[in-house]
Amino acid sequence: EIQLQESGPGLVKPSQSLSLTCSVTGYTITSGYDWSWIRKFPGNKMEWMGYISYSGSTNYNPSLKSRISITRDTSKNQFFLQLNSVTTEDTATYYCARGAMMVIPFDYWGQGVMVTVSS
């Protein structure tokens, strides 16, 4: 069974960087698919942030392009999110998910990690 699990700090100070890890079991991230980060804001709105593909290429939401980086460690079957210069507007629940533009996008998700940006 494919499982994704996010981890990382739940509190980040404004202007600092947010760093999260997604650990994948049951599927090797270099075997196929894109591996995405998605966030859900208070108030229910969701935003796709970007992905790293099975080959290592990346694609980011233009709204975040100057602040976001998605990388991976294939030896640990993990991929990572770094979001720089955070503000309170980045307070959200962050999810990792499999897929992007495919027949059934985002077919597997992690359980999410809530991140609060506050001093």
Place this chain on the structure above:
Amino acid sequence: DIQMTQSPSSMSASLGDRVTITCQASQDIGNNLIWFQQKPGKSPRPMIYYATNLANGVPSRFSGSRSGSDYSLTISSLESEDMADYHCLQYKQYPPTFGGGTKLELK
């Protein structure tokens, strides 16, 4: 970006009711729309993909339809386990974009 306008943002309904949630796309997305269900504390679950196709394991009381740029998720007879947030997502064009979500509660 393609804007997805989802309505209503919240609604309450009784068990057995027929419930419809709608998303309107700002540009042509064909049938590249998916509906997710999200229960409190859980991750989103695909329900309907490619506008009208039921995902694996989804009860047949759920259905999806399209009329032009309007996409609908319908629950034919509401059950208690259907209380959740529902989100539409277009995946025709990058970046994929979500509707604003609908919170479905029991009346």
